[in-house]
Amino acid sequence: MAQGEDGVLSGVRVVEYADFVSGPYSGRHLAELGAEVIKVEPPGFGDSARRTGPYAHDDPASDNSLLFNYLNVNKLGVTLNLQSETGREWFLKLLEDADVFLYGGSAGQLDRLRLSYREVCLVTPRIIGVYLTPFGLSGPYRDFQGGELVMAHVGGLASVTAGALADPDRPPLKPGGHQALMIAGLYGAMATLHALFARETTGQGQEVDVSEFEAVTSFQAGGMIRQAFSREATTREAQGSFLYPAQDGTVAINPMQDYMWRAMAGVMGNPEWADRPEFSTRAGRTANRRELFDLVSGWTSQFLKEELYQRLQGARVPAFPTNTVADVLRSEHLRERGFFEEVPLPSGEKPLAPGRRYRLPRGMPGGGRAAPRLGEHTAQVLTERLGLAREDLVTAFELGVI
Amino acid sequence: MTDRRLPLEGVTIADFTWVIAGPRATQFLGAMGARIIKIEGPYRPDQFRSSPTEIPGADSENYSVTFWGLNYSKLGCTIDFTQPKGRELALKLVSISDVVTENYAYGAMEKAGLAYDDLRNVRPDIIMVSSCALGKTGPSKGHVTYGALQHAFTGLNSVTGYEGEDAGAVGGAFSDQTTGATLCTAVLAALWHRKRTGEGQHIDVAMAETTMAQIPEFFLDYTVNGRVAGPQGNSERGAAPHNCFRCRGDGWLAISIRNQEEWERFSAVMSDPEWTRDPRFADQLRRWRNRHELELLVEGWTRAQDATDAMHLLQHAGVPAGASYSSYDLFENPHLSTRDALVELEQTVVGRKPVARLPYLLNPGPNGRYFPAPLLGEHNDLVFREVLGLSDAEIEELRASRVIR
CATH class of the missing domain: 3.40.50.10540 (Crotonobetainyl-coa:carnitine coa-transferase; domain 1)
Structure with a gap:
């Protein structure tokens, strides 16, 4: 957020020790809302997202990761080696002023770092400890290793993802990008706000245990609950069934309600087959979806995807073209809404990217500061906040503490 | 109170x-x-x-x-x-x-x-x-x-x-x-x-x-690098094996090897078959370059395993692995139940x-x-x-x- 402007969480101080995507994405949200987020990274490599592409101008360097630079805008960056006693001491001192400790990493690493809620609470009694770990802080999978691939599969996302040609003999697929970890990050932000409200009520902080696994499986909650009513396996093949061929790609169409189907039949020029009674109800269309798909495809394949999109939406039939990111960036609609925002990069460039998920007209000023270069604010934060002398910093640097 | x-x-x-x-x-x-x-x-x-x-x-x-x-x-x-x-x-x-x-x-x-x-x-x-x-x-x-x-x-x-x-x-x-x-x-x-x-x-x-x-990184790859990325399957650059493999029966198992340590642990779980010592697979970069051959060999091992059992076996050895579950499997998952x-x-x-x-x-x-x-x-x-x-x-x-x- 822009310096000096008042955000919803102005005055809330967050210390983040979170690696890669999930925890840092929670931190980004809190920073968007005006919280001060001090991101602490291990000296040397830093956050592993710094070594994850794509990189600006395909130039691989730790300040060039576009993923890292997106996830960490508006944070202060400090390096501290928490394995050294001094590094740990300074870190705990940073926590003394914090409202939220945001951890993102494995449960095993957390044990080794001795930063459990019980431990940080001794330092800062009212602190809220938000822990994003692969499988949570309890349960039989507690010490399992995570990562996007593992989460997308074990958490069920792959069971509802299909390739262009669905084939049960080919491997299940993760969705593109880091969907599982981004979801966990979003829930991490929500959970932090929840805990901040709780602290207003009780006067006390608490441990917030965000399991990436649970975050992902919660997206399959509907499917899981259905199992309690009738045990039924799901298939990946059904997932692409909304995608109809156009001359230049595909169009996603879902005339779920009967009135939508009638409207769509109208757009198609009311072919005889569209009147068949088995297609007149939702249950009938579902039961006969293969045949219907072929019939509708015969119609859609005569047109360009944009043409289909406009004609169907003109009749209020839910339909959207399959776009690439380049197509979406050209969307006049999204540009007019001001959705795409400049992401300040450490190099000074300001490329466009998806903006905030939701925009509060009040309390969320937008804009702001580039993600920190590795250790960019170490000296500033440690001298201003902890009152360390320059000489201490020089020694600490040489010993690898910072 | x-x-x-x-x-x-x-x-x-x-x-x-x-x-x-x-x-x-x-x-x-x-x-x-x-x-x-x-x-x-x-x-x-x-x-x-x-x-x-x-x-x-x-x-x-x-x-x-x-x-x-x-x-x-x-x-x-x-x-x-x-x-x-x-x-x-x-x-x-x-x-x-x-x-x-x-x-x-x-x-x-x-x-x-x-x-x-x-x-x-x-x-x-x-x-x-x-x-x-x-x-x-x-x-x-x-x-x-x-x-x-x-x-x-x-x-x-x-x-x-x-x-x-x-x-x-x-x-x-x-x-x-x-x-x-x-x-x-x-x-x-x-x-x-x-x-x-x-x-x-x-x-x-x-x-x-x-x-x-x-999906912000894909937008930035386009606005900064001019690249329109396409599907990447289950792969992640530099990681191999990194895919979802066929197991016994209907099961599938995702295995994600991102560094030498994980590779060595993984090889040990498979009882170090001869091919794991192939020079083509000697380090992370080589495994990445030869991942298609490597993943075929890995599948030779997974095909004989039950997906859930193999997940436990690998995870207990410190190897990131996950059975590819659907809501059907997750409904009675012991971790979620606990x-x-x-x-x-x-x-x-x-x-x-x-x-x-x-x-x-x-x-x-x-x-x-x-x-x-x-x-x-x-x-x-x-x-x-x-x-x-x-x-x-x-x-x-x-x-x-x-x-x-």
Whole structure:
């Protein structure tokens, strides 16, 4: 957020020790809302997202990761080696002023770092400890290793993802990008706000245990609950069934309600087959979806995807073209809404990217500061906040503490 | 002693949402202690009351399984707010509410005279959170959607699929779910703002935008590098083996080897077969370059394994691995059960069945308040008589004119 402007969480101080995507994405949200987020990274490599592409101008360097630079805008960056006693001491001192400790990493690493809620609470009694770990802080999978691939599969996302040609003999697929970890990050932000409200009520902080696994499986909650009513396996093949061929790609169409189907039949020029009674109800269309798909495809394949999109939406039939990111960036609609925002990069460039998920007209000023270069604010934060002398910093640097 | 009150106690939300995204958000807020009053058309209820999966033998409005899973911790009433008297009643409810949530297609609330300005007239500090396909401004604001179509529109599908092939499809209610979490977060942020400043506001969320926010690195790869990335399958640059492998029976197992240490542990679990010492696989970069050959060999091992057993075997050796599960497998997952990810609720029509709790745990809590989804109009009396103070005669008149049911 822009310096000096008042955000919803102005005055809330967050210390983040979170690696890669999930925890840092929670931190980004809190920073968007005006919280001060001090991101602490291990000296040397830093956050592993710094070594994850794509990189600006395909130039691989730790300040060039576009993923890292997106996830960490508006944070202060400090390096501290928490394995050294001094590094740990300074870190705990940073926590003394914090409202939220945001951890993102494995449960095993957390044990080794001795930063459990019980431990940080001794330092800062009212602190809220938000822990994003692969499988949570309890349960039989507690010490399992995570990562996007593992989460997308074990958490069920792959069971509802299909390739262009669905084939049960080919491997299940993760969705593109880091969907599982981004979801966990979003829930991490929500959970932090929840805990901040709780602290207003009780006067006390608490441990917030965000399991990436649970975050992902919660997206399959509907499917899981259905199992309690009738045990039924799901298939990946059904997932692409909304995608109809156009001359230049595909169009996603879902005339779920009967009135939508009638409207769509109208757009198609009311072919005889569209009147068949088995297609007149939702249950009938579902039961006969293969045949219907072929019939509708015969119609859609005569047109360009944009043409289909406009004609169907003109009749209020839910339909959207399959776009690439380049197509979406050209969307006049999204540009007019001001959705795409400049992401300040450490190099000074300001490329466009998806903006905030939701925009509060009040309390969320937008804009702001580039993600920190590795250790960019170490000296500033440690001298201003902890009152360390320059000489201490020089020694600490040489010993690898910072 | 700790105060055990829930954090949103005292907050009232007039909830006009339906289908998935909105109901998901408001049930979370209900679990946090807010009083959620769900408003449905008496003769046009939430579409998901009757779909997609019906409970055998149950009255079609009460219930579908999907509705049950998305509407816990809410009160339910019916108001036909397209009628003038219904609008008046809805505004009365708004006047005693802190938040209004809605996710109708653009135009529904506006046509009914329930746009933000109308709400603000009766409750100046109201927080309104709206969500529709493309938002309430811009030339295409009227476009209608179901969540899954946003996977196509936003580019998410374009980066999903087998490497080098055409776009695939992310299915399920992915976009609805990300939107639901977004709406809930937006309500919390707006409530915090109001607590500090006394100001309400209108938040206009677009499902398309919340979905695009999930793939920022692909947008930046285009705006900075000019690259339009395609599907990458299960691969991650520099990691190999890194795929999902066929196991015994119908099972599949994802294995993710990202460094030398994990590779050595993985080889040890397989009892170090000869091929693991092949110079082509000697370090991470070589394994990445020769990953296709490598992954065929790995599959030779996984084909003899049970997916779940192999996951345990590998994970206990410190190797990232996960069986590729569906909701069918996850329903009785021992880890989720230990953490009570599903909470059982008792209700007249459905009986004792589970719902998915908030997707995180608070310690010491309280962790949330859960009660079953309302039958259609179940709390009409409570809402109209006790909350709004209407008389029996007034309620009868509304019922006679089909404003309520």
